Amino acid sequence: MTETTPSAAAGKAGGAATLVASALSNQLGAATASLAFPVIGPVGVVAVRQLVAAAVLLPLVRPRLRDLAWRQWWPVLLLAVSFGTMNLGLYASVQRIGLGLAVTLEFLGPLAVALASSRHKTSALCAVAAAAGVVAITNPEASTDFVGIGFGLVAACSWAAYILLNRVVGQRTLGIQGTAAATGVSATLFLPVAVVIFLSQPVDGFTVLCAVAAGILASVLPYVADLVALRRVPASLFGILMSINPVFAAIIGALALRQELAPVQWVGIGLIVAANAGVLLLRRSR
Numbered sequence: 669m670t671e672t673t674p675s676a677a678a679g680k681a682g683g684a685a686t687l688v689a690s691a692l693s694n695q696l697g698a699a700t701a702s703l704a705f706p707v708i709g710p711v712g713v714v715a716v717r718q719l720v721a722a723a724v725l726l727p728l729v730r731p732r733l734r735d736l737a738w739r740q741w742w743p744v745l746l747l748a749v750s751f752g753t754m755n756l757g758l759y760a761s762v763q764r765i766g767l768g769l770a771v772t773l774e775f776l777g778p779l780a781v782a783l784a785s786s787r788h789k790t791s792a793l794c795a796v797a798a799a800a801g802v803v804a805i806t807n808p809e810a811s812t813d814f815v816g817i818g819f820g821l822v823a824a825c826s827w828a829a830y831i832l833l834n835r836v837v838g839q840r841t842l843g844i845q846g847t848a849a850a851t852g853v854s855a856t857l858f859l860p861v862a863v864v865i866f867l868s869q870p871v872d873g874f875t876v877l878c879a880v881a882a883g884i885l886a887s888v889l890p891y892v893a894d895l896v897a898l899r900r901v902p903a904s905l906f907g908i909l910m911s912i913n914p915v916f917a918a919i920i921g922a923l924a925l926r927q928e929l930a931p932v933q934w935v936g937i938g939l940i941v942a943a944n945a946g947v948l949l950l951r952r953s954r
Contacts, residue, residue: 683900687909690893695771695916697886699924702762704878708865710759713879715862717755720883722855725891729848736841736849743836744846748853750829757823764816766927768918769805772937773820775914776802777827779944782907788950798943804936844895907948911941 701713708716736744754774761770776798783795806817837846865871898906914937921927929937 679900680905683897684905684909686893686897687901687906688912690890690897691910691913691916693885693889693893695767695913695920697882697884697890698758698762698767698771698917699920700878700885701759701882702767702925704875704882705759705763707869707871707875708879710756710763711861712865713759713882714752714755715858715865716876716879717883717887718752718851718855718858719862720880721887721891722851724884724888725848725851729844731841731845731849731852733849733852736846740837740840740846743833743840744850745853747830747833747837747846747850748857750826750833751850752854752857754823754826754830757819757821757826761816761819761823764813764819766929767921767925768914768927768929768937769933770816770820770823771917772805772914772940773802773817774823774827775911775940775944776821777824777829778831778907778910779940779947780824781828781831782944782947782951786947786951790950791947794943794946794950797939797946801936801939801943804939805933806936807930807932908945911944914941 701710701717704713754777758770758774761773764770779798783791783798806812834847837850840846841849894906901909918929918934918937922929
């Protein structure tokens with residue numbers, strides 16, 4: 669039986685605090701991005717976000733693109749596409765149904781991956797809880813914005829694909845070169861979009877500042893923080909702490925963006941967060 673040293677415990681606590689800060693930064697970035705929607709829309713914000721992420725990540729990692737073979741390139745290209753559709757789906761959903769609900773729906777992606785990889789019978793209860801949570805937060809009725817919900821589910825599917833593709837890329841490329849290459853590809857695809865949007869209409873400095881801040885808060889800082897935290901905490905704890913993202917999104921949406929939620933929707937968010945944490949705890953126990 670191994671004992672946890674004070675330094676190891678302190679490192680684990682520091683890693684956990686870093687993850688919480690990462691989640692907070694991510695959701696503040698999404699809230700900041702929404703302020704630019706009236707001028708350049710979700711597509712414009714995503715384009716700027718991808719360009720900012722590439723501008724920071726590529727010089728740091730310097731991936732050797734010429735050394736990549738086709739068996740390495742194809743998952744990198746798919747990863748770039750999934751990254752773009754994930755952000756587009758999320759921001760389009762945020763614009764229509766609000767930050768808290770959109771982020772919670774997107775969170776169904778990693779939850780689905782966790783459920784699919786779990787062989788514990790109790791995971792079925794977690795799946796039922798998650799389904800009940802979806803019904804609670806979407807509250808299906810005639811006035812429900814099903815398009816916004818659909819965008820959130822597109823983001824969820826893209827996030828699930830992103831997780832699975834990241835595993836393949838990580839196995840076939842050295843370090844984080846594959847992820848950096850995918851970021852560069854995604855930025856290249858969105859560059860013409862950004863040029864068209866910024867040339868076709870007047871864009872004020874506040875909008876640009878919000879879009880750039882979203883790239884830093886929601887891409888650069890969380891990416892660096894997650895890399896630091898993963899060296900100090902186990903992957904299972906990482907996943908559990910990431911469950912706080914929908915909670916932060918709902919709170920920030922309510923306080924900063926005046927996107928108030930009904931009590932039943934708060935219950936739905938809690939069910940989905942609890943389902944994710946439950947699945948990961950079951951896997952950890954095994």
